[in-house]
Amino acid sequence: MKEKVVIWMDTLLEAAKNSNHQELLAISAMQTAIWDIFAVHGYRMIDTPLFESYDLYSQYAPHIKKDCIKTIDRDGEVLALRSDITLSLIQSVAQEYKNRDAYAKYAYISPVFLPYQGKHSAGHVFLQAGAEIIGSDATDCDSELLDMALKIVETLGVTQCQTAIGSVAYMKGLYEAMNLTKEQQEAFELAMEARNGMAIRELSARWHIDEEYVTILETLAMSGGPYEDVIETVRSFCKNDTMRNALERLDRIVRELRWIRPQERIYLEFIASNHLDYYTDMMFKIYALGAPYALVSGGRYNELAGKFGKARPACGFGLNLQLLREYIELYGEKKAEDKDLDILIFYSKSDATIWRSVEILRHNGWRTIAVKEGTPIHTNEARWVFTYDEAGFTGQSDMSMQKLLWLTTVEYLDAVDEHTDYR
Secondary structure (H helix, E strand, O other): OHHHHHHHHHHHHHHOOOOOHHHHHHHHHHHHHHHHHHHHOOOEEOOOOOEEEHHHHHHHOOOOHHHOOEEEOOOOOEEEEOOOHHHHHHHHHHHHOOOOOOOEEEEEEEEEOOOEEOOOOEEOOEEEEEEEEEOOOOHHHHHHHHHHHHHHHHHOOOOOEEEEEEEHHHHHHHHHHHOOOHHHHHHHHHHHHOOOHHHHHHHHHHOOOOHHHHHHHHHHHHOOEEHHHHHHHHHOOOOOHHHHHHHHHHHHHHHHHHHHOOOOOEEEOOOOOOOOOOOOOEEEEEEEOOOOOOOEEEEEOOOOHHHOOOOOOEEEEEEEHHHHHHHHHHHOOOOOOOOOEEEEEEEOOOOHHHHHHHHHHHHOOOOEEEEEOOOOOOHHHEEEEEEEEOOEEEEOOOOOHHHHHHHHOOOHHHOOOOOOOEO
């Protein structure tokens, strides 16, 4: 056992890496843009515990429990680093918040400790941004989340998106009509997710499934497409009110989304298996041209809060910022790389004039460094480079210190020696 743990830890550490300055700047800018979108939609910030009881994931997210990073606390309880923010958030709200019946909108940007695989990147921890609406079953909540998720990826530079939407409730109704056991349902879900018609046929033969249902499963697995082109075929497969109600709800969500996004490309698919075990109705994913993975995923989970206390409807989504940044780097519009500094000053004379000038520049937002002449620092890191000596400031670019200080404040002469030569 010890040998296995050591090997696993070596693998984990090999996958870990430091982020460089440009990566951190890019992620920071992404977070700022995302928080701005959350704020104008009325979401409140929230964070969840970094460690959770391992039983939380074992019971409610069994498909990810094997990938959890585990430890043992001083009392002997097995803990796991945060592997699913929705579970933690819903549990916290259900158990700790005083007004459990209130309508609430929460947003977060927090690290999640699960393996991920991009086109050229991989790791065991990523930064996830997401939002949750708790306390309402209205379809406008679902459509708002879809719209907001699309705004985020568009704002960050993804221009060619495709939204795939489906319904766990519809598939639940179908499996009920087929009278499947949980084991049989999970087997069919895996076959459909793989779009494996042969596996669907083999499972159907093993369990003597009626040919009509085999055809329905094969069609759903293989023929997703534009919503308006596929919906009537899918509607013709309805066998009970659960399936019909699920499609009526999808119709409302799509209609509401098209009120504000009339040209949005929406695809209807029913192949996504419910690996997180808590989605109950609408599920969606947002894809982008060229990406082998979904940029955003989410849906509705009306029964999850009831497992921790009072039942409350809820819906939400999450996106992996590392994968989103990778996609933007590969396919997004290329922008000129920003300099790390605005102003770099080499001084041979240290006096009140230079440090008052530096303070004025920094106070007004210019990223400024002043270093002693001869300090090993790359001049290409700054937009403008100056030297300072007995004669004053000398520019090595088309910008003079005098102009910079005037751009900064017309009051600069009150703060620095007015007799200094700013050349």
